Structure formats: C-alpha cells, structure tokens
Amino acid sequence: xxxxxxxxxxxxGRYLFASIAKKVANFxxxxxxxxxxxxxIGDVTQPLAPVIIEALHSSVDEMGHKDTFKxxxxxxxxxxxxxxxxxxxxxxxxxxxxxxxxFINDGINADAGNIQELFSVDNKIAVCDPxxxxxxxxxVMAGRTGTYDKDAQRWSEVIYMSCTPDNNFVPDIPEExxxxxxLCFPNNPTGTTVTKDQLQLLVDYANKVEAVIVYDGAxxxxxxxxxxxxxxxxxxxxxxxxxxxxxxxKKAGFTGLRLGYTIVPKELKCSGVSLNRLWAxxxxxKYNGTPYIVQRAGEAVYSETGKEQIKKQxxxxxxxxxxxxxxxxxxxxxxxxxxxxxYVWLKTPNNMTSWDFFYYLLEKANIVGTPGSGFGPMGxxxxxxxxxxxxxxxxxxxxxxxxx
Amino acid sequence: xxxxxxxxxxxxGRYLFASIAKKVANFxxxxxxxxxxxxxIGDVTQPLAPVIIEALHSSVDEMGHKDTFKxxxxxxxxxxxxxxxxxxxxxxxxxxxxxxxxFINDGINADAGNIQELFSVDNKIAVCDPxxxxxxxxxVMAGRTGTYDKDAQRWSEVIYMSCTPDNNFVPDIPEExxxxxxLCFPNNPTGTTVTKDQLQLLVDYANKVEAVIVYDGAxxxxxxxxxxxxxxxxxxxxxxxxxxxxxxxKKAGFTGLRLGYTIVPKELKCSGVSLNRLWAxxxxxKYNGTPYIVQRAGEAVYSETGKEQIKKQxxxxxxxxxxxxxxxxxxxxxxxxxxxxxYVWLKTPNNMTSWDFFYYLLEKANIVGTPGSGFGPMGxxxxxxxxxxxxxxxxxxxxxxxxx
Numbered sequence: 125x126x127x128x129x130x131x132x133x134x135x136x137g138r139y140l141f142a143s144i145a146k147k148v149a150n151f152x153x154x155x156x157x158x159x160x161x162x163x164x165i166g167d168v169t170q171p172l173a174p175v176i177i178e179a180l181h182s183s184v185d186e187m188g189h190k191d192t193f194k195x196x197x198x199x200x201x202x203x204x205x206x207x208x209x210x211x212x213x214x215x216x217x218x219x220x221x222x223x224x225x226x227f228i229n230d231g232i233n234a235d236a237g238n239i240q241e242l243f244s245v246d247n248k249i250a251v252c253d254p255x256x257x258x259x260x261x262x263x264v265m266a267g268r269t270g271t272y273d274k275d276a277q278r279w280s281e282v283i284y285m286s287c288t289p290d291n292n293f294v295p296d297i298p299e300e301x302x303x304x305x306x307l308c309f310p311n312n313p314t315g316t317t318v319t320k321d322q323l324q325l326l327v328d329y330a331n332k333v334e335a336v337i338v339y340d341g342a343x344x345x346x347x348x349x350x351x352x353x354x355x356x357x358x359x360x361x362x363x364x365x366x367x368x369x370x371x372x373x374k375k376a377g378f379t380g381l382r383l384g385y386t387i388v389p390k391e392l393k394c395s396g397v398s399l400n401r402l403w404a405x406x407x408x409x410k411y412n413g414t415p416y417i418v419q420r421a422g423e424a425v426y427s428e429t430g431k432e433q434i435k436k437q438x439x440x441x442x443x444x445x446x447x448x449x450x451x452x453x454x455x456x457x458x459x460x461x462x463x464x465x466x467y468v469w470l471k472t473p474n475n476m477t478s479w480d481f482f483y484y485l486l487e488k489a490n491i492v493g494t495p496g497s498g499f500g501p502m503g504x505x506x507x508x509x510x511x512x513x514x515x516x517x518x519x520x521x522x523x524x525x526x527x528x
Numbered sequence: 529x530x531x532x533x534x535x536x537x538x539x540x541g542r543y544l545f546a547s548i549a550k551k552v553a554n555f556x557x558x559x560x561x562x563x564x565x566x567x568x569i570g571d572v573t574q575p576l577a578p579v580i581i582e583a584l585h586s587s588v589d590e591m592g593h594k595d596t597f598k599x600x601x602x603x604x605x606x607x608x609x610x611x612x613x614x615x616x617x618x619x620x621x622x623x624x625x626x627x628x629x630x631f632i633n634d635g636i637n638a639d640a641g642n643i644q645e646l647f648s649v650d651n652k653i654a655v656c657d658p659x660x661x662x663x664x665x666x667x668v669m670a671g672r673t674g675t676y677d678k679d680a681q682r683w684s685e686v687i688y689m690s691c692t693p694d695n696n697f698v699p700d701i702p703e704e705x706x707x708x709x710x711l712c713f714p715n716n717p718t719g720t721t722v723t724k725d726q727l728q729l730l731v732d733y734a735n736k737v738e739a740v741i742v743y744d745g746a747x748x749x750x751x752x753x754x755x756x757x758x759x760x761x762x763x764x765x766x767x768x769x770x771x772x773x774x775x776x777x778k779k780a781g782f783t784g785l786r787l788g789y790t791i792v793p794k795e796l797k798c799s800g801v802s803l804n805r806l807w808a809x810x811x812x813x814k815y816n817g818t819p820y821i822v823q824r825a826g827e828a829v830y831s832e833t834g835k836e837q838i839k840k841q842x843x844x845x846x847x848x849x850x851x852x853x854x855x856x857x858x859x860x861x862x863x864x865x866x867x868x869x870x871y872v873w874l875k876t877p878n879n880m881t882s883w884d885f886f887y888y889l890l891e892k893a894n895i896v897g898t899p900g901s902g903f904g905p906m907g908x909x910x911x912x913x914x915x916x917x918x919x920x921x922x923x924x925x926x927x928x929x930x931x932x
C-alpha cells in the first residue's frame with residue numbers, strides 16, 4: 125500500500141503567490157470594471173529586447189532545417205552560453221569560474237528548491253526572516269524543518285535571522301550554528317542588500333562552522349551602489365562554502381522564457397565529497413536540459429547590443445522603483461530598499477497587519493501588492509511593492525496611494 | 529557542519545547515456561576520420577515540422593511587443609495547451625480528463641524523477657527489468673532502494689519484474705506486493721508493449737494492493753496495433769491508481785525544445801490524501817512554468833496541419849524501425865520490439881555481453897547502440913537500436929551490420 129510523504133501535509137496554506145492570485149481573481153470577478161494595477165508578484169512587463177527576439181527567430185529557423193536542427197542539449201548547457209556567462213558575469217568582476225562549474229537551468233526556482241536534495245535530512249537550515257518562501261517550503265517537503273508553531277509562525281528546526289530596520293536588514297550571525305544558510309542579496313522581499321564587507325563576514329562565518337551557503341543572486345542586475353558584490357565569489361573563501369543561483373528573469377525579462385544558472389565550485393565539499401560532482405549527477409538524472417532556442421536568447425543578452433538594450437530595460441524598472449520610493453516617502457510612509465533591487469518594502473500605516481493593508485490597498489486603490497507577513501513573521505506590518513509595472517501604471521499607482 | 533545526503537554515494541557509476549557519450553567521444557578522438565552512425569541515445573534527427581516553426585515564430589513576435597508579451601506562465605500550464613491535450617490525447621480515446629488534472633512540464637524526465645517525492649521513503653518500488661535508469665536512480669537518491677548487490681546488479685529493496693522473450697516482455701505480477709509500480713509502454717528499452725487486456729490486469733493488481741502506478745507513455749505516438757492502450761486511462765479503474773507521464777520529445781521531435789505533461793487524476797489517493805493537490809503544491813513551489821513559446825509550439829502539434837505533418841515524421845521513424853527489424857532478422861539476429869515503438873531490441877550474437885557487443889559494433893561497424901545491461905541485469909546479452917536516425921544512416925547502419 126502506497127504511503128504518503130507526510131512532510132507535505134505540514135506545509136502551511138497555499139503557496140503565497142498562488143494564494144494572492146486567487147484573491148485577486150475573486151476581486152476581479154466581483155469588480156469587473158475596476159482597473160487593477162499589480163505591483164504584487166515580481167513579474168516583468170516590458171517586452172523582450174530586440175536582440176533577444178532576433179536570437180530567438182534565428183535559432184527557431186535552425187530548428188526547422190535538418191542540417192541545423194538541435195536535439196537534446198548538452199546535459200549541463202551549451203558551451204556558447206556558459207562561456208558568455210563566465211566572461212560577462214564573472215571574469216568581468218575578477219572572478220575565475222571554470223566551465224564545468226556552470227549548470228544552465230530553466231530559472232532559479234527549481235534549483236533553489238532542489239539543491240537541498242544533496243544534503244542529509246539531519247541538517248539544520250538558516251533563513252532570513254522575512255524570506256522568499258521556496259527555501260523553507262522545499263525543506264519542509266524534505267522533512268528538515270521540524271514542527272510548525274502557528275502562534276510564533278516558525279518551524280522548530282529552522283534558524284531564523286531577523287532582517288528589520290533595527291539591524292538595517294543585515295542578518296546577524298545566528299546564536300546556533302546552522303548547516304545550510306540561504307541568503308538572497310539584493311534581497312527579495314525587502315529590496316535591501318548588504319555591503320561586500322558585510323557579506324564577507326557571513327562567508328567567513330560559513331567557512332568557520334563548515335556550513336554551505338545557498339546564495340540567490342536573482343536581482344544582481346539592479347545593483348546601483350559600488351560596495352555591493354555582484355557575485356558572492358567576490359568574497360574571499362566563498363568558493364569553499366557557497367553555491368550561487370542566478371537568473372535571466374529579472375535581468376533580461378525572461379520570466380516567461382525561463383533561463384538561469386547555478387554555480388557549484390569544485391572546491392566546495394560537504395562530508396569530504398565534491399558537491400559539483402553530485403550536482404552533475406542530479407542534473408544528468410533528473411533534468412533534460414534547457415531549450416536550445418532559450419540558451420541562444422541568453423547568449424544574446426551578453427552581446428554588446430544586448431548589454432545596451434538590457435541596460436535600458438533595467439534603468440526603466442529602476443526609475444519605477446525611484447518613483448515608488450520617493451512617492452511613498454512624500455506621502456509619509458517609512459520605506460526601504462528600492463536602490464539596489466526592484467522591490468520597495470514599506471511599513472504599513474497605523475500598525476495595520478500586512479493582510480489588512482493588502483485588502484485595504486486592493487479595495488480602496490485597486491492596487492495589488494504582497495503582504496510582508498507572507499514572507500515570515502518579521503515581515504508582519506510590512507508590505508512589498510515591485511518596480512516591474514509599466515511606468516504609466518507605476519505613476520498612477522503611486523498617485524492613488526498618495527490620495528488614500 | 530553540513531552533512532551529505534549519503535544516498536547519492538550509493539549511485540552506481542555514471543548515468544548510462546552520459547557514460548556512452550564519453551566512450552564515443554574517446555573513440556572519435558582516436559578515429560577522427562571514421563563516420564560514426566549513432567543509433568544509441570533516443571534523440572530525434574528530423575527538424576521540427578513547419579507548423580511548429582510557424583507557431584514558434586509567431587509567439588516569439590508576441591514576446592517582443594508590450595501588448596502581447598507574456599511573463600510567468602500560469603503555474604500548471606496555459607489553458608490553450610491543456611485543452612488541446614485533453615481533446616487530442618484523451619477525449620479522442622473516450623477518456624475524460626479535467627483541466628486541473630493536467631500539469632504542463634518541460635519533458636518527462638524531471639517529473640519521472642520527481643514524482644517519488646510525494647511518497648514516503650518507506651515505500652517499496654517495483655520496476656521492469658530491463659528498465660529506463662531514471663526511475664531507479666531517483667529512488668536511490670531518495671534512499672528508497674536499500675543496498676546494491678554488485679554481483680546480482682540489484683538493489684535489496686527494489687522489486688524487479690523481468691521482461692524477457694520468455695514472458696513475451698509482459699511483466700508478471702510480482703510475488704511481493706510493491707507500493708509504487710513504474711511502467712513504460714510502449715517500452716523503453718525493449719520496444720515491446722502490452723495489450724489492453726494485459727495492462728488491465730496490472731491496473732487491477734495495483735488497485736487491489738493499493739499501489740500507485742507511474743505510467744510513462746513517452747512512445748505512445750508509435751503505437752501501430754489496435755489492441756494497445758494509448759493512455760492507461762483506457763483501463764477501468766486506472767484513475768484510482770495511476771499517474772501518467774507524456775512527452776512531445778518523440779511524438780513531435782521536441783527533444784531540444786522540451787515539453788511534456790503529467791496527468792494526476794483527482795480520484796487518485798494515497799494515505800487518504802489526493803495526490804493531485806500535493807502535486808499541484810510541488811509544482812507551485814518548485815517549478816516556474818514552461819516557456820510560453822514552447823507551449824504554443826505544443827498547441828500547434830494538435831492542429832489539423834500539425835497532425836498531418838507529425839504523422840509523416842512518425843511514419844518516417846517507423847519505417848526506419850522496420851528497416852532495422854527486417855535487416856537484422858535477415859542477418860540472423862533475434863529481434864524484438866520495433867512495431868509499436870521506435871526501439872529495436874536484439875539478442876547479441878554468440879552470447880557476447882552487451883558491452884562487448886557495444887565495443888564490437890563501435891569498432892567494427894562504427895555504429896553506436898545502447899548496451900542492454902545498462903538497463904538492468906535482464907538486459908544483459910541484449911542491445912538497443914533506435915529508429916531515430918536519418919533514413920540514409922539507418923539503411924547504411926543495417927548494411928554495415930549485415931556485413932559483419
């Protein structure tokens with residue numbers, strides 16, 4: 125008789141964004157004539173850059189002719205893309221990465237959820253609070269998080285590193301040593317980040333306690349300030365402790381095209397075994413490669429024209445972030461982030477709960493945002509707005525909020 | 529201190545196809561002037577059909593304009609594709625499937641590896657022997673297979689159902705009851721299949737012992753005979769026990785484009801819990817959707833023109849299978865499969881081992897095939913050839929083998 129993985133039953137509620145989508149759909153059904161502006165889920169709105177469209181068309185043509193047709197991709201990705209990534213994202217920052225340390229995937233989400241498979245169920249994870257839900261949920265499914273305390277909204281076997289205005293959103297070194305540390309900088313959901321010196325302290329700590337850092341760098345392209353790392357490997361010793369996840373979703377508008385990559389350095393060992401080799405084995409067994417045409421689209425991002433066009437797109441969203449940040453400030457809100465990331469994190473007015481503010485904003489201003497409490501208890505009383513709307517909608521949304 | 533998932537260390541050798549690719553690369557290096565014909569890995573060689581290329585171009589154009597750009601796809605797939613699948617692959621066979629039972633993915637491989645996550649580590653799996661390696665390897669990684677006996681080439685906690693000429697490649701009901709049963713019909717690697725009546729017996733058995741069947745129907749499009757199910761749901765009661773995995777890879781040449789789907793019926797329960805709901809939760813957490821342009825390409829497969837063009841392509845490969853089957857027969861080989869599947873399974877001559885025959889064929893005829901023993905001990909002494917080469921190469925390969 126087949127028995128269930130009971131850990132799945134421990135999962136709390138629906139996945140945050142699915143849950144919001146459902147609530148918004150219900151609101152739309154009851155209010156069909158209201159123009160809703162979504163600054164909720166971090167989905168881009170600008171079309172793919174022309175250079176990417178060209179790369180897609182030309183690679184689609186290749187797929188239609190027998191001499192240029194491509195079947196299964198090389199299991200860890202095409203060399204043309206891996207080389208472009210190494211040159212564009214690492215060598216340009218003074219970091220050496222070898223080609224077999226790069227694993228091309230279909231976006232960060234799957235690898236962020238799957239990387240924990242390499243580790244024993246006995247390991248204890250540490251996450252920032254608030255935090256992107258996938259890190260914890262994938263560990264709940266694996267049975268690594270203990271029991272859930274509904275009042276505290278915390279798992280018994282998870283170490284939480286609070287990130288609030290009190291510590292300037294820089295996680296403190298935890299009192300209990302974790303085995304796996306999830307970090308995301310620039311941060312989702314708070315839109316804040318850490319300096320290179322602050323990240324170096326976390327890397328040093330991980331090496332000291334022999335923890336593995338899972339470093340989510342999805343928002344790297346939005347970094348504006350100089351003293352912020354574009355890759356964790358800018359820190360000394362990071363190759364001995366960190367896996368890095370990167371994505372084309374927010375960098376080049378690939379949310380609907382799906383492309384990302386994971387770096388697993390060969391120096392990185394766990395129980396004396398190279399994680400690179402194990403991760404390669406997982407890929408070879410459970411993943412069948414990213415579409416050729418999407419990998420060609422990714423390559424185009426690193427061309428000279430690509431870089432120019434992508435920069436324009438990122439500047440467009442950065443300008444939106446500035447509009448939100450300044451607009452809310454002038455309306456009297458306490459706001460954070462938005463400088464090195466496409467997210468603005470705001471304190472809800474009058475001590476409203478995050479969900480109360482969600483409904484308030486949806487009903488009074490027809491704006492969809494994301495309740496901070498959905499990212500963890502320290503997010504309670506906060507709210508996330510994204511800069512990924514159109515310029516026009518962003519301006520209108522800020523005007524609506526100001527009028528409340 | 530981070531500790532490893534030790535189950536990964538139990539994995540035997542390299543993943544089969546990666547291992548073959550390496551051996552072939554070495555042979556090529558030492559023999560740069562020899563023309564190697566690969567009838568090894570099941571990768572297609574014909575370009576995508578014109579109707580698919582058109583669908584890709586037009587959806588790529590949509591991605592380049594702000595009014596038609598698509599970001600994140602709906603989490604379980606676009607309705608246009610799910611509806612096309614339901615109509616084309618199920619309603620046409622008299623089977624009702626509802627839209628929230630269909631999960632669009634990027635090919636069977638990932639879901640075939642990941643579906644076991646829903647089940648307790650205590651479950652015992654049954655697989656055919658020989659068998660596609662992913663089913664067992666993903667369960668090894670999860671710690672469900674016990675210890676490996678190198679002499680017997682079998683895992684202590686896996687139930688093996690032999691498929692040989694003796695039982696006409698129809699797995700017998702196992703003596704010990706399994707909790708999860710992996711089936712693949714038409715079969716990879718043997719190219720054989722079961723009749724509807726034979727499949728019904730397996731479904732009845734699964735329902736009796738409350739086992740879940742993971743049914744891999746990747747080669748459904750190659751079915752030629754009338755008394756063979758195109759979906760397991762043609763069997764009575766299958767919705768109470770079976771998950772079905774389907775792919776566009778072999779149906780429409782999508783090995784490099786990546787598209788497939790998984791059906792998890794709402795009736796299907798495990799420990800009293802609906803697996804559909806749990807699988808939805810896994811998707812929502814660990815998968816971020818299949819590219820829009822690839823889903824549009826999939827939709828085109830079901831158009832009238834698409835069906836015609838796809839049929840031509842499948843007939844082309846079926847003709848290759850016939851050439852291999854008849855050529856080898858006339859050369860005195862014992863051959864199986866090749867009628868309802870793109871694979872021909874042959875008995876090696878003179879009791880050679882599968883790997884001896886692999887090297888013999890590579891060195892003497894410069895043909896790459898797949899050693900049967902790579903699929904399990906009952907595959908020892910057998911060898912797999914695929915019909916996915918070009919017509920010209922297939923004819924030449926058969927001539928070369930005849931001359932040996």
